[in-house]
Amino acid sequence: MRDPYTVLGVTKGDSADDIKKAYRRLAKQHHPDLKPGHPGNEERFKEISAAYALLSDPVKRARYDRGEVDASGNERHAGFGGRSAHGARSRAHAPGGGAGAADEGAGAWGDDWFSDLFGGRKRPGAGAGASGGAKARGTDIAYSVTVPFLEAANGTKRRISLSNGKSIDVAIPPGTENEQKLRLKGQGLNGLGGAPAGDAIVEVHVEPHPHFTRQDGDIHVEVPITLNEAVLGATIRVPTVSGPVAVKVPPGSNTGSTLRLRGKGVVSQKTKAAGDQYVKLKVVLPDPPDAELVQFMEKWSKTRSYDVRRKAGLE
Incomplete structure (x- = not known):
């Protein structure tokens, strides 16, 4: 058998975690159940598994690094003809016993290592005695x-x-x-x-909308109104997500006044009920300024001025 470090593509200085990552990456590439019909995958997977079985065991890895066992886990001591002191040839206990069948691996390692290969699923056939190919849900x-x-x-x-x-x-x-x-x-x-x-x-x-904004199921929109509409009140057309509707502006409405249109928001997919639409009014003066309006305001302000900033706490 080849040097197990070479088989896994790691070095002697790599950590146990590095070795595990290398093994899992290679196992996904070469496991015969994951890649059926690829010639040589079974033998390659056996080699990868045997290499990992040796290097994942700290004792076996240390003995291999010291030259006491070979790449297959066999004793190197002289006088035993390549056999251990107990007279039996050692085996690398990879899934399936190193050179054995890869589908016996769950007996040596449990289902966890195979579960990783199949995205959290058990080894194909585990617990059912099945020997067929892998079963795994398709990728989203x-x-x-x-x-x-x-x-x-x-x-x-x-x-x-x-x-x-x-x-x-x-x-x-x-x-x-x-x-x-x-x-x-x-x-x-x-x-x-x-x-x-x-x-x-x-x-x-x-895509964002030039006028509407959404907050949960509610729709918010700012709508400009004229000075006379604000002072006298009016009925205006206001856009909604389902089309324009007629809305009454109360007399004396100010910039910032908000009107609520019940059920004119968007439908909640949870409750199936529609939200509301909130119409924020914005009073807009004539542009360019109207001469008569200016003259009227000059006369009006001499006797009817009022302090809006003090009332708002800004002075």
């Missing part, structure tokens, strides 16, 4: 789509091309949030040994 595949704000709020569809070349329409449900992930069952990679396929995970990116 990630996709990404971008949708406008209003389409995410109201629901839409997007077509994506899967890794197998097939195209499908993905339903973007109403109220979808930015970076929300949608799971499409069975649309990932095929599983091993008849196990279920993985899923397609579609991450939705929602």
